[in-house]
Amino acid sequence: MSTVQVHYRLQRGEFCLDVDLDLPLRGITGIYGASGAGKTSLLRCIAGLERPSSGELVVDGDVWDSSVTNTWRAVHARDIGYVFQEPSLFAHLDVRSNIEYGLRRRGNRNAAEFDKIVGMLGLEKQLNRMPDELSGGEAQRVAIARALLCSPRFVLMDEPLASLDQARKEEILPFLDRLHAEAEIPIIYVSHNIDEICRLCDHLVVMEGGTIAASGDLQSVLVAADAAVLSGDQAGSVIHGSVQDYDRNDDLTCLQMPGGQLWVPGEAGERGAELRLRIRASDVSLCRVMPEQSTILNILPATVESIRSDNDAAALVKVSLGEASILSRVTRRSVRELNLQQGDNVFAQIKSVAVRPTLSRYAVRSDRSSSR
Amino acid sequence: MNAGNLFEPLWLSVQLAGITTVLLILIATPIAWWLAQSQSRWKPVVQTVVALPIVLPPTVMGFYLLIVLGPAGAIGSWWVELTGNALTFSFLGLVIASCLYSLPFAVQPLVTAFESLGKRNLEAAWTLGATRMDAFFSVAVPLSLRGYLSAVVLSFAHTLGEFGVVLMVGGNIPGETRVISIAIYDQVESLNYAAAHQLSAVLLVVAFLALFAMFFVNRRWHRR
Numbered sequence: 332m333s334t335v336q337v338h339y340r341l342q343r344g345e346f347c348l349d350v351d352l353d354l355p356l357r358g359i360t361g362i363y364g365a366s367g368a369g370k371t372s373l374l375r376c377i378a379g380l381e382r383p384s385s386g387e388l389v390v391d392g393d394v395w396d397s398s399v400t401n402t403w404r405a406v407h408a409r410d411i412g413y414v415f416q417e418p419s420l421f422a423h424l425d426v427r428s429n430i431e432y433g434l435r436r437r438g439n440r441n442a443a444e445f446d447k448i449v450g451m452l453g454l455e456k457q458l459n460r461m462p463d464e465l466s467g468g469e470a471q472r473v474a475i476a477r478a479l480l481c482s483p484r485f486v487l488m489d490e491p492l493a494s495l496d497q498a499r500k501e502e503i504l505p506f507l508d509r510l511h512a513e514a515e516i517p518i519i520y521v522s523h524n525i526d527e528i529c530r531l532c533d534h535l536v537v538m539e540g541g542t543i544a545a546s547g548d549l550q551s552v553l554v555a556a557d558a559a560v561l562s563g564d565q566a567g568s569v570i571h572g573s574v575q576d577y578d579r580n581d582d583l584t585c586l587q588m589p590g591g592q593l594w595v596p597g598e599a600g601e602r603g604a605e606l607r608l609r610i611r612a613s614d615v616s617l618c619r620v621m622p623e624q625s626t627i628l629n630i631l632p633a634t635v636e637s638i639r640s641d642n643d644a645a646a647l648v649k650v651s652l653g654e655a656s657i658l659s660r661v662t663r664r665s666v667r668e669l670n671l672q673q674g675d676n677v678f679a680q681i682k683s684v685a686v687r688p689t690l691s692r693y694a695v696r697s698d699r700s701s702s703r
Numbered sequence: 704m705n706a707g708n709l710f711e712p713l714w715l716s717v718q719l720a721g722i723t724t725v726l727l728i729l730i731a732t733p734i735a736w737w738l739a740q741s742q743s744r745w746k747p748v749v750q751t752v753v754a755l756p757i758v759l760p761p762t763v764m765g766f767y768l769l770i771v772l773g774p775a776g777a778i779g780s781w782w783v784e785l786t787g788n789a790l791t792f793s794f795l796g797l798v799i800a801s802c803l804y805s806l807p808f809a810v811q812p813l814v815t816a817f818e819s820l821g822k823r824n825l826e827a828a829w830t831l832g833a834t835r836m837d838a839f840f841s842v843a844v845p846l847s848l849r850g851y852l853s854a855v856v857l858s859f860a861h862t863l864g865e866f867g868v869v870l871m872v873g874g875n876i877p878g879e880t881r882v883i884s885i886a887i888y889d890q891v892e893s894l895n896y897a898a899a900h901q902l903s904a905v906l907l908v909v910a911f912l913a914l915f916a917m918f919f920v921n922r923r924w925h926r927r
Contacts, residue, residue, distance in 0.1 A: 380826055406829035407837075413830035419823045423845040432841075433831030481831050 332357065335485070335519075339376050339386035348372050348383070348541040354534070356391060356485055356517045361532030361549070363522060369541040370521040374487050377519070378413050379406040390484060410437065412478030412486035412516075416494050418470035420462040426473050427458040433481025445480060451513060452476045452506050468499040472506060479510075485517040492527060500527075507531055508687070525565040529553070529609045530687050554649050554656045566612035566647055568657040574604045583628075586686075590652020594628045599686050609685040612647060612660035618678045619669055629681040633657075635673055638666060650679055657681075709898065711878055712886035713905060719794070719882060720862040723801040727809040727858045728851070730802065735813030736839070739820075754811075756804050765871025768800050772872065792874045797882070800872045801862045808857040816850020817843065849924055856917040860910050 333356040341348040348369045354360050362370045375381040376396075377388060385398040395404045412433070420429050430449065449455055452472045462470060471491055478486050492500045504527070510518070511531060522528055528535060528549075535552040537545040545552045554568050572588030577598050584599035585592055586606060599606055622630060633650035640646045646666045648659045659679060671677070738750060756764060772779045772790040782790045790796040820843055828838035844851070866884040873880030875889065883902055890899040 378830055380829070405834075406826075407832050407834050409830075410832075411830065413827070415823060415827065417823065419827040421824065421827070421842055421846070423848075432828070432833075436837070437832035477831065 333391040335377070335391075336387070336389040337373070337377065339373065339383040339388070341372060341376060341381070341383040341386075343372070346372075346541060348376075350386075350538075350541075350543055352536065352543055352546060354519060354536070358533035359511055359518045359520050359531050360534040360536065361520050361522060361528040362536045362538060363525065363528050364538035364544075365523060367540075368538040370523075370538050371489055372541075373538070374413075374489050374519065374521055378411055378487055379404060379409050380413075407436075410482060410484050412481055412483035414471075414474050414478045414486065414488040414491045416490045418462070418467070418474040420465075420470055420473055420477075422462050424462075425458070426454065426460050426462070426465070429462065429473055430454075430458075430477045430480055433477055437481045439482055448476050448479050448514075451509050466499070467495050468502040471495065471499075471503060475506070475510070479514065479516060483516060485519060488518060488520045490521055490523070492524070493522070504530065525567070526609075526685075529567065529569050529685075530607070550655070554658055563645075564611075564613060566658050566660055567614075568610050568612070568655075570608050570610065570652075570655040570657065572606050572608055574600045574602050574606065576602070584686075588652075589654035590633070591631045593631075593681070593684060595684050595686050607687045609687070610657050610681060611683075611685075612658035614682040614684075615650075615657060615659035616680045616682070617648060617650070617659050617661060617665075617669070617671070618680060621678050622680065625680065627680045627682055629684070631679050631681070633677055633679040635671055635675045635677060637673060638671060640666070650677065652679070709886075709901060712881050712883045712902070715794075715878065715881065716863050716883040719797055719801060720859045722798055723805060723862045724809075724855055724858045726798070726802055727805060728854060731806065731809035731813055731854060735810050735817055736843075738810070738814045739817035754807050757807050761804065761865065761867025762871060764804060765800070765868040768796075768803070768868065768872050772796050772799065791872055792876060792880060794873075794879055797869060797873045797880055800868050801865060804865055804868045805858045805861045808861045809854040812850045812853035812857065813847065816847035816853075820846055849921055852920060853917060856913050860913045863909065864906060 335354040335356060337350055337352045337354065339348055339350045346367070346369070350369070350373055362373065364370050372381065376383050379395070382403070383396070383398075386396065387394070387399065388396040394400070394402050395409060396402060421432065424432065430445070434445070449458070452475060454469070454472055454476055457465060457469055457473070462473070465473065475488075475491065492503060495503065508531070520528075520531060532549050535545070535547065535549045536543060537552065545555055547555070550569050570588055572586040572593060574584055575587045575592070576585040577583075578585070582598070583594045583596060585594055586599065586608070588608065593608070595608075617633075631652055633652050636649040636651050636656060638646055638648050640663050644662050644664070645660055646663045648661055648666070648671065649656055650659060657679065734749070734753065738746060738753075769791060770776050772782075774780060774783050774789050774791070779790045782788070790799065824842050824846065825838050828842045829835070833841060864884060866888070869880065869882055869885060870888075873882070873885075875881050875885050881889075883906060887899050887902045887906075890896070890902065
């Protein structure tokens with residue numbers, strides 16, 4: 332499997348980036364962290380827009396940078412695509428010429444590929460417009476199409492949704508879902524928004540203070556006990572399930588997942604459709620005994636795997652539902668009063684679940700993706 | 704004074720201003736690009752040298768140019784050796800002097816335009832496979848067209864109206880260095896006010912039209 336190997340040291344005043352990382356070149360790899368964690372610096376170094384003080388970048392066996400052999404590949408010679416936080420379209424060119432800018436210089440002039448990407452991003456009607464006639468969401472879609480069409484080995488996206496309001500984000504996210512499902516091009520996606528990360532990514536890197544706090548497949552990094560940056564409201568887990576049934580009377584969908592069945596509101600998809608379920612830790616509570624006459628539909632037997640207490644009143648409990656694990660956010664007092672211990676059998680009450688279609692070929696199950 | 708005599712200094716001025724403007728765009732582009740991008744500690748020095756002609760009395764510049772370009776001067780003597788002709792009191796000498804004299808009027812608008820480009824446009828171009836040179840011509844220049852327009856208009860108009868430097872370096876040779884502003888001076892000296900009026904009116908109209916065209920186009924660009 333092809334990878335990007337990054338070993339960088341970069342000193343910029345007080346800030347120090349110190350990274351040693353292997354990124355898989357498939358699906359979407361999320362780089363998550365608070366502002367100032369060094370995500371953008373890392374991305375800019377990979378793109379060649381900034382030069383690290385020392386280090387090495389090896390893409391699929393090719394050495395792009397090395398401070399040892401003094402190798403340095405210029406930005407234009409790196410076959411990558413880059414999507415900036417702002418669309419950064421060329422104001423003097425119409426949408427078509429903007430998209431063709433990279434294509435002319437590096438891409439294969441494949442009309443079918445052009446039509447495919449333009450169609451995937453829903454830009455057929457905008458091709459003759461000028462950038463200042465586009466909405467923020469449209470402009471960012473053009474920027475994404477432009478980056479995808481210069482035949483990159485991978486695309487770097489630096490918070491592509493951060494400059495948009497919620498409505499515009501919702502407008503673009505489905506296109507990114509499609510991209511994830513249909514495009515062959517791997518994406519490295521920087522974001523400080525855990526919802527975007529959980530929705531889009533297969534692999535997750537967590538950065539903190541210029542270093543790597545965690546790296547691995549999304550599901551395991553999210554529930555890893557030491558991923559301290561994912562505490563508080565951001566704590567949660569992602570599991571996969573498939574649609575089993577739809578109850579028309581109550582408008583509920585029954586999902587089959589590793590630990591049992593889960594009911595979610597609405598018609599979540601066709602029978603058999605693979606779905607990605609995001610369960611926030613704060614939506615999961617734990618009981619010693621099976622609750623009776625509860626309004627909560629989803630109550631699953633679980634086993635306590637680990638308990639992590641933060642400084643505040645809360646504790647994060649990782650519970651296993653068979654193959655998959657989820658996180659529950661409870662108070663430290665509850666842990667003490669219920670005397671929760673590792674290995675205890677409990678019942679997890681799941682109050683709500685965010686459901687996304689799992690369109691990716693890669694993300695369905697980790698065992699399947701690792702064979703690629 | 705007949706119409707032919709009137710026309711000759713005007714045509715000479717237009718030629719001088721046209722050639723100077725073309726040369727200045729070529730010279731000012733790399734200087735302005737460097738000034739807009741550079742963090743060098745020499746930048747204030749270069750900025751100052753480029754801006755000097757704005758504050759220096761034209762006679763002072765003309766005096767130094769006369770010395771340097773003259774047959775005994777550093778550049779002038781080399782030129783005499785090379786071609787057998789003197790640079791001073793020649794059309795070529797005027798072109799060189801005008802380029803120096805009008806340099807800030809070409810450089811300033813370009814620096815402003817290049818600075819307002821922002822780094823992001825260039826970075827986007829590089830990541831799309833454009834070399835630095837390619838990105839400059841395909842992104843920076845087209846996005847700086849307003850700056851180029853200002854540079855062209857200001858250089859042309861400023862060269863058209865120059866007097867002091869021309870008088871010092873070029874003198875008053877009909878058909879060679881007798882540009883319109885010198886001709887006006889001549890007519891006034893010989894109390895020929897009618898001819899002076901005609902020539903002055905032409906310059907006034909040309910200057911007004913050039914500046915008006917620049918502001919008009921700029922405003923329309925702004926609206927887009």
